[in-house]
Structures are given as structure tokens and as C-alpha cells.
Amino acid sequence: MRDACLRDASIRHCAGMKIREPIPGAPLPVDQPSIKQSIVHHLAHTRMRDQYRASASDVFHAVARAVRDRIADRWLGSTKSQWDDGKKRVYYLSMEYLPGRLLRDAVLNLGIESEVRGALTELGLSYDDVLETEADPGLGNGGLGRLASCFLDSMATLGIAGTGYGIRYDYGMFRQAIVGGAQVEEPDTWLLHGSPWETSRTETTYTVRYEGRVEPRVDPTGRTFYAWVDTQDVIAEAHDIPVPGYRNGVVNTLRLWSPRPVQEFDLALFNAGDHFGSVHKRNVAENISRVLYPNDSGPPGKELRLRQEYFFVSASLQDAVTRHLARWGSLDDLPEKCVFQLNDTHPALAVAEMMRLLMDEHLFTWERAWSITKRAFAYTNHTLMPEALETWPVHMLDRLLPRQLDIIREIDRRLGIEIAQGHDEQAQARMAIIERGPQPNVRMANLSIVGSFSVNGVSALHTQLLRERMFPELDKFFPGKFKNETNGVTPRRWIQQCNPELAKLITEVVGSDAWVTDLEKLRELEKHAGDSAFLERFRAIKRDNKAKLAAFLEKEHGFRCDPSSIFDIQIKRIHEYKRQLLNVLHVIHRYQRIKAGEKPEAPRTVIFGGKAASAYDMAKRIIHLINHVAKTINEDPEAREHLRVFFVPNYRVSYAERLIPAADLSEQISTAGWEASGTGNMKFAMNGAVTIGTLDGANIEIADAVGEDNILIFGMTAEQVIQRVRAGYQPWQLYESDTRLRAVIDGISHGAFSRDEPGRFRPVAQSLLDNDRFLLLGDFASYVETQQRAEQLFRDVPRWTRMSLLNVARMGRFSSDNTIRGYAKDIWGVL
Incomplete structure (x- = not known):
């Protein structure tokens, strides 16, 4: 009989031997001295390192194993109780x-963060540095x-x-x-x-x-x-x-x-x-x-x-x-x-x-x-x-x-x-x-x-x-x-873990951390939507998160940006229907207007991230275009004080945990009728980003939850997309009739962002003119106008902050706990 199926968890069969002592025994204590002792034990006896030779990896493994030891007691207990019940x-x-x-997630779920942090401090180590070591x-x-x-x-x-x-x-x-x-x-x-x-x-x-x-x-x-x-x-x-x-x-x-x-x-x-x-x-x-x-x-x-x-x-x-x-x-x-x-x-x-x-x-x-x-x-x-x-x-x-x-x-x-x-x-x-x-x-x-x-x-x-x-x-x-x-996301990782200062503020307002498992309690924040002092505290958290992200991007990637600018972020798998390319078209349009002498109402930092499937040629071309557009803009002294662009390499969960709390504007711009749900839209809104998006996937339900005044909706509906295609969608006509759009497409086609190889991105532009399966050109004008409205709202600091707060307050229904229920x-x- 396999170990996983043993009826009696206190007797483990192993090569004919029986252990007749209760396993697990008494749970390991979770106080700071005990955790410190466990870390030292694993450094010495699991990693076989002393204080002179322990690497960052050794320390991480020792801390993780000390935490896992405490999970193990509960793991064995849960397995047995589920079997018995x-x-x-x-x-x-x-x-x-x-x-x-997984380390911080485990520490928070066990409720031992202060003890682990304190144990590491006593050892002369940084809890935050240990967290960063994990892959x-x-x-x-x-x-x-x-x-x-x-x-x-x-x-x-x-x-x-x-x-x-x-x-x-x-x-x-x-x-x-x-x-x-x-x-x-x-x-x-x-x-x-x-x-x-x-x-x-x-x-x-x-x-x-x-x-x-x-x-x-x-x-x-x-x-x-x-x-x-x-x-x-x-x-x-x-x-x-x-x-x-x-x-x-x-x-x-x-x-x-x-x-x-x-x-x-x-x-x-x-x-x-x-x-x-x-x-x-x-x-x-x-x-x-x-x-x-x-x-x-x-x-x-x-x-x-x-x-x-x-x-x-x-x-x-x-x-x-x-x-x-x-x-x-x-x-x-x-x-x-x-x-x-x-x-x-x-x-x-x-x-x-x-x-x-x-x-x-x-x-x-x-x-x-x-x-x-x-x-x-x-x-x-x-x-x-x-x-x-x-x-x-x-x-x-x-x-x-x-x-x-x-x-x-x-x-x-x-x-x-x-x-x-x-x-x-x-x-x-x-x-x-x-x-x-x-x-x-x-x-x-x-x-x-x-x-x-x-x-x-x-x-x-x-x-x-x-x-x-x-x-x-x-x-x-x-x-x-x-x-x-409808999909949901866990507030443990996507608020409590990635945005600890916001979590503290929510806990203060709610009166406990009960909101972590009952996200509808975020509604308590709404009572403070008219309190200017509270809104300033809320705004300061966002400002601090943006400053931290800016410092991180400069340290890790050499990319400099202004934390006071609009942080406009689109991070997701690169795919034509998700329309990162529409975002790029708008970025190019903004750049061209700056070069024409038209200064924007607010500076903007546009951040992209995501992977293209290895066999997906067009998605990889879009990444290539984004980076060349970014290089052109960031190296242009006339433009870069108003607009900067960055593509985050190797986007992953640990990067999302930095980017999402810092976002002002959440790009959820898929062609209506193509996105099943999306969950990034929920994470951004829970952290106070205002969504600019189409009526697609869960955006519709988010709009219903936060209210039409607190979300920026543009473009065709799913039904309008179908009708437009059936009527004979003609992207060339849009190109010919909209001078802004024509300038953007021509810039891509004629090598404005690839002077070493002018035709490099012509296939991208041609795909829009020949087919435009996902109707980027059809939504371009509406998207540009809505982006302009976003800038105007962002400059109205009290109103924007209230919109941001109400997004957080009204996202309770999108907890994955509700979905799983x-x-x-x-x-x-x-x-």
C-alpha cells in the first residue's frame, strides 16, 4: 500500500519496519527564539555551513526549511484529518x-512574519534580502x-x-x-x-x-x-x-x-x-x-x-x-x-x-x-x-x-x-x-x-x-x-503580501485583518472617500510604491523614470487579441504629438511586460517593436521628460508584485468578446489602479462593481465587434480617413523606429492594413480620446485619488475565496 494511502498516520510502513511513536509529535513552537534555533540548525546540519561560508542561497534554504518544518506539522495533521473525516x-x-x-506566502499564512524577521535580525540578516533570493x-x-x-x-x-x-x-x-x-x-x-x-x-x-x-x-x-x-x-x-x-x-x-x-x-x-x-x-x-x-x-x-x-x-x-x-x-x-x-x-x-x-x-x-x-x-x-x-x-x-x-x-x-x-x-x-x-x-x-x-x-x-x-x-x-x-484572485498575495502598507491601512479601517478572508469588508474604506486627510494617506502609499518601483527599475535595468508621472502599465502574455500593439500605437501617437510641439497634460511612464510563445512570430515582432519605440523615445531629449517607455524582461509573479501596487493606470484593452475573464484587471483595481479597458471579460463586472465614474471604458462592445466584421470591416478606410492613425502606421512602416533596417516592422503595420483581425484601428480613436481623459483626471488629484480608493473599496466580490465558494x-x- 502506498504511503499516501496509509490509514494510520501514526504507523508508517517502511521496508517491513513499523514506527510506533506518534508522528507528528508535538508541533514545533513558532516563537522567535525557536525559529532562530531552527534556522541555525538547518544552516549547520542541512546545508552544513557556518557563519563564514554560508551563501545567500544557504541562508534562504535554511529559513525556508525552518518555515516548512512548521508547515509539516499542519500538513500531516490535515492529511490525517481529511482521511478520517x-x-x-x-x-x-x-x-x-x-x-x-513561496517563502513570504508561507510565513504570512502561518502568521509568523514578525518572528521570522526578528530571528533573522538577531542573526545579522535581512528578511527582505532573504525573500529576494528565492527563485x-x-x-x-x-x-x-x-x-x-x-x-x-x-x-x-x-x-x-x-x-x-x-x-x-x-x-x-x-x-x-x-x-x-x-x-x-x-x-x-x-x-x-x-x-x-x-x-x-x-x-x-x-x-x-x-x-x-x-x-x-x-x-x-x-x-x-x-x-x-x-x-x-x-x-x-x-x-x-x-x-x-x-x-x-x-x-x-x-x-x-x-x-x-x-x-x-x-x-x-x-x-x-x-x-x-x-x-x-x-x-x-x-x-x-x-x-x-x-x-x-x-x-x-x-x-x-x-x-x-x-x-x-x-x-x-x-x-x-x-x-x-x-x-x-x-x-x-x-x-x-x-x-x-x-x-x-x-x-x-x-x-x-x-x-x-x-x-x-x-x-x-x-x-x-x-x-x-x-x-x-x-x-x-x-x-x-x-x-x-x-x-x-x-x-x-x-x-x-x-x-x-x-x-x-x-x-x-x-x-x-x-x-x-x-x-x-x-x-x-x-x-x-x-x-x-x-x-x-x-x-x-x-x-x-x-x-x-x-x-x-x-x-x-x-x-x-x-x-x-x-x-x-x-x-x-x-x-x-x-x-x-467569475474568476477571482487571492487577497493574501495580491494585497496583503505585495502591498503591505495598503494592507495596514485597510486593517486599521476595518479594525482587524478579517478582510483578508472576507474581502467584502473593503467596503469600509468607502466611508472615507470624502475625508481629505485619509485620501492623502492613501495617496502617499501609492506615491511610495511608485518611488520604490522607480528605484528598482533603475537599479536592476538602468531605466530612469519620474515617480510623479502616470504609471501606465500593461503586463500580460503577449498576444494579438490582448492588443499590446494598440497600446504601442497610442504611445507612438503621443510621441509624434510631442515632436510636433504639443505637450501632454501629464508626464507618463508606460511599462510593458509579458512573454510571447516561442513559435508566435507576430507576438515576438510586437515585443521587438515595443523595445525599439522605447529606445527611440527614451533617447530623445525633447520627448523623454514627457514620455518614457520600458519593457520589463522576463516578467513573472515576483515582478507583478512590484508593478501592480505602483500602477496608476491598468491597461485591459483586449478586443471585446475575446478575453475570457482576465485576473490582472482585478489585481490592479484591488491596489488602486484605475482601469482603462474595453467591455470584455471581467472588465464588465469590474465596471459594474466600481461604478462607471471610476473606470475608463472605450471601444466597441462584443456585439458591435461582430456587427462591424459582418458589415465588412475595412481597416484601410480608417487609415485613409484618420490623419493621426496614418501618421502612426507610416512611422512604423517607413522605419522611424528602425532606422538601421527601415522595413523591419513593415509586416506589423501591413497586418493591420490587410486584416486587423482584432480591430485595433477600429478602436484607435476611442482609445486615444479615453487616454486623453485619463490625463485630465490624473491632474485632478483629489478626484483621481477618490477614484483609486473606490476601486479598492468595491473589489470584494473578486476574491478567489468567493469564486471557490x-x-x-x-x-x-x-x-
Whole structure:
């Protein structure tokens, strides 16, 4: 029996030995002297360093382990109590997580920050310096991974028995370097010095199979079953990271899988002189977890992605089934005892894999297995882009996962029978899991919808568009299945941790830190919206955050900016629909007006950050353009006192924690109808930034919450976008009719920002004139006018400060605690 499934936490089986002492024993004390003693202990006995040879990394590891020791007591206790209570469990399956640095998060959630800080001070060390030593875990990229981490935090804080499942990536997605203004991808060596947070469960392993062939066989009772044979196998090994709740003694688990080969090393080949061949199988296996989202522009990259997705799905389901059987003894009640939440389509193969496990490993009939499967899974959709809905070629699945493809075909066949009545051929084709045609693909979103009892969008508009535009037939065929659960973010990290002075002010107003777990209490701030003295205190916090960011950017990157200028920030994954390019067009327009002698009403510092996927050429061109525009403006003495531009390299969570509290203006400018939700918009508003944005995603709900006077909305609505495209959108006409727009496009095309190579950015400009799929030119005039209004408001200091305060005060509904309560009540049935 696996260690994770032991019934009695006080007796641990180890190679036939039994430990008959209670584990854990008495909890470790959390007073300052005890924490200091633990730090010294780990420096000496874990890192084996004295005061003369301890490096910054040694100190960080010692402090982290001292904190983790105190988490461990609660972790073991939570595991045992959840086992004993028999609570329904939530298994959260996500291809990525973006937790950010973990030390301060753990310290704050345990409530021991003053003790840790004091212990380090006694040792002559700086708590803040230790925090800066930690590397951001390379487990995610953008909003999908950050949302997953917020959700795990909220599940633990709400006392929900939850486990996150994912992959332990060796080199993250990539480390972004900017060379000559262009993005260059380098390995993210986040594990270079190891991670003090993870526990390797070398005894918790599962076999994950690929390729091979499927043979029908008959058991002694005459029942036909299917054997998947001659497979190429990989071993999945568990690595656990604790997820502590906020001061409630609950610690959940993020379990990450790492691959290793069945045969680590072929000694015979090595001795024969084939040194590379002797480790070939190891390299093939370990490639599965090398990087997040490998370049999939060619067949090898696509195949690796498919291997990744199945690897973590198979290991996770095997683990969950093993746990369930050890606790309950039967799989018939699986849907009553646990629920599997699919975070987007990456884990969609879980539907087919669960069917395989139930039928092939546990000998369930199809009907019995399908009844369990479709009641055990829930699916969250995160995109409105048809091309972002994953599909896999049937021929690739047939080669790599033949048994799963057989199961998917049968699900699709049975669905076809059900939908034959009442749907024409076109509707049936849209509803089908497997596309019709000579080279069909499997639609993973359709598989997720059919194989789940619940499907949810992540904002009101997103869910509406899913039902009306993306999957109208499936929505009608499965009445009540589609729901909305608007995204949220954890206030622990996104106010308390990243903006401690604001957190102190909120605590003073509320009278306690109860707002940290009940964010609606931010409403208390609204009572002070007319108090000029209070507004000055609030404004001083923003001013101080901006000064700190300015100092950091100068120290780390040599970029100088005026803290009194508008800090206009857009930080998110680089994608055409997110319209960083629209922001650049406005920056160029402002620059041209300055050069023409028109001085702006307020100086502005425009900051960009985000990574482009390695195979996404246009997104990388946009980064290149941003940096060349920045160079031109920042080196122009006439312009730089009014306008400065900076692209933050290798944007990550720890950078977001500096940028968001300092922002005056939050850029949320996606084409209406394309952003599912967004969470950066929530983080900025919680920290007092005023949003300039379209009526897209969660911007609509933020506008409803903060009030139309406290947000800057521009551009077309989602419905207007559709109407404009249907009517025949003509970007050339806009270019010809708007002299401002023509000057901006011509500047890009004719080399104003690339004098060494005048045609470098012509493809960017031409893409706008030829197609402009995301209607940048259509929204340009409205965007420019709204940016001008933002400047005017910013100069009205009392009004702007009041707008900023009301944004903070009215963001209570966007706590991820509220979101998880919604999932728990409406979908999971665990609260």
C-alpha cells in the first residue's frame, strides 16, 4: 500500500519496519527564539555551513526549511484529518501553476512574519534580502497558471480537501532575455539550487504507457475486454509542495509529476562504447518534463505536448483511484467522494483515461464506467478563440494512445446516436467529438463537455458567449450543464503580501485583518472617500510604491523614470487579441504629438511586460517593436521628460508584485468578446489602479462593481465587434480617413523606429492594413480620446485619488475565496 494511502498516520510502513511513536509529535513552537534555533540548525546540519561560508542561497534554504518544518506539522495533521473525516475531495488538474515565490506566502499564512524577521535580525540578516533570493517556480506562464495557484490557496483557506496535480517542469517555459530589442528564449533554471519546498515521494510512482497496440481478449466468464500491449512505458514520480491555508491549520498538497525511464541506464550499451545510447531512454522520458509548452509548430513539438498532457493525466488519475480504493474499497461511489476539475482542455484526456482505468484495470462494463466518469468530471473553459480550443490529429492519437482513441471513438459514436434526432447534419458535425473529413482531429473541448457533469465559463460575458456562440447546440442538448463562475484572485498575495502598507491601512479601517478572508469588508474604506486627510494617506502609499518601483527599475535595468508621472502599465502574455500593439500605437501617437510641439497634460511612464510563445512570430515582432519605440523615445531629449517607455524582461509573479501596487493606470484593452475573464484587471483595481479597458471579460463586472465614474471604458462592445466584421470591416478606410492613425502606421512602416533596417516592422503595420483581425484601428480613436481623459483626471488629484480608493473599496466580490465558494456550492458539492 502506498504511503499516501496509509490509514494510520501514526504507523508508517517502511521496508517491513513499523514506527510506533506518534508522528507528528508535538508541533514545533513558532516563537522567535525557536525559529532562530531552527534556522541555525538547518544552516549547520542541512546545508552544513557556518557563519563564514554560508551563501545567500544557504541562508534562504535554511529559513525556508525552518518555515516548512512548521508547515509539516499542519500538513500531516490535515492529511490525517481529511482521511478520517472522509470529506469529499477536489482534484484540480492543471497543465500549469504560477505560484510565485513561496517563502513570504508561507510565513504570512502561518502568521509568523514578525518572528521570522526578528530571528533573522538577531542573526545579522535581512528578511527582505532573504525573500529576494528565492527563485520563482517555473511551473506556469500566464493567467491560467496564476489562477490555479490562487484557487489552491483559497481551497486551503476555506478548508476544502483539495489536491492540485501538474508537472514538475525542469526549465519552466523559458527565461526571457531581450537582445537587440528582441525576445530570446533561455532555459529557466529555477531548480538550479533545488527547492526547499518540495518533498520527493520516490515510493509514489505509477506507470504511464504510450504506443503499443490493443488486443481484444475474453475472460473466463466470456466477457470481452481489451489489453493494451507492447507499450513504451515511463514512470511518473510524485513531488509534493505544501499549500497552507490562511491561519487555519489546513495544509493541502500540490502534487507534481516527474518522469523517469523504466530502465535508467543500459550498462551493456555503455560497456560496448555506446555511451549516448546507454542513456537514450532516460533522455526520452525526461523530455516530457523539460519545458512547459514546447514549440508545437512542427510534429515533434505537437507529439511532445500530447505526451505531456497524457503523462500527468494518467499519473494523477491512477493516484486518485489508488487513494480512493485504499480509503473506501470500491470505485462505485467515486463521484460521491471526489470530483476532478479540468482546468481548460489540457487535461481533457482524463475522460478517456478514467474510462480505460475503470474498464481495463477494474473490469467495469461500459455503462457502469461511463456513469461514474461523467459524474466525476467538471470542466472549466478559458478561451473564446477557436484556434485555442485544443484538437489532436486522429493519426497521432492512434499511434501514441491507441486505447484512449478507441474509447473516444466509442463516446463519439454513442453521442452521434443521441443527437441524430433533432439536429441537422451541420449541427451534428459541430457537436461531434471527432471532426468529419479525411484528416480528422479530436476536439478536446467537446470531449470535456460530453464527459463532464458541469461546464463553466469564467466571466458573465464569457459564459454567455460560450453558450450562444461557441457551443450553442451542446448547451441546448445538455440543459443546465453550462454555468458561470467569475474568476477571482487571492487577497493574501495580491494585497496583503505585495502591498503591505495598503494592507495596514485597510486593517486599521476595518479594525482587524478579517478582510483578508472576507474581502467584502473593503467596503469600509468607502466611508472615507470624502475625508481629505485619509485620501492623502492613501495617496502617499501609492506615491511610495511608485518611488520604490522607480528605484528598482533603475537599479536592476538602468531605466530612469519620474515617480510623479502616470504609471501606465500593461503586463500580460503577449498576444494579438490582448492588443499590446494598440497600446504601442497610442504611445507612438503621443510621441509624434510631442515632436510636433504639443505637450501632454501629464508626464507618463508606460511599462510593458509579458512573454510571447516561442513559435508566435507576430507576438515576438510586437515585443521587438515595443523595445525599439522605447529606445527611440527614451533617447530623445525633447520627448523623454514627457514620455518614457520600458519593457520589463522576463516578467513573472515576483515582478507583478512590484508593478501592480505602483500602477496608476491598468491597461485591459483586449478586443471585446475575446478575453475570457482576465485576473490582472482585478489585481490592479484591488491596489488602486484605475482601469482603462474595453467591455470584455471581467472588465464588465469590474465596471459594474466600481461604478462607471471610476473606470475608463472605450471601444466597441462584443456585439458591435461582430456587427462591424459582418458589415465588412475595412481597416484601410480608417487609415485613409484618420490623419493621426496614418501618421502612426507610416512611422512604423517607413522605419522611424528602425532606422538601421527601415522595413523591419513593415509586416506589423501591413497586418493591420490587410486584416486587423482584432480591430485595433477600429478602436484607435476611442482609445486615444479615453487616454486623453485619463490625463485630465490624473491632474485632478483629489478626484483621481477618490477614484483609486473606490476601486479598492468595491473589489470584494473578486476574491478567489468567493469564486471557490461558488465552485464548492454550485459544482463540487463540498461546502
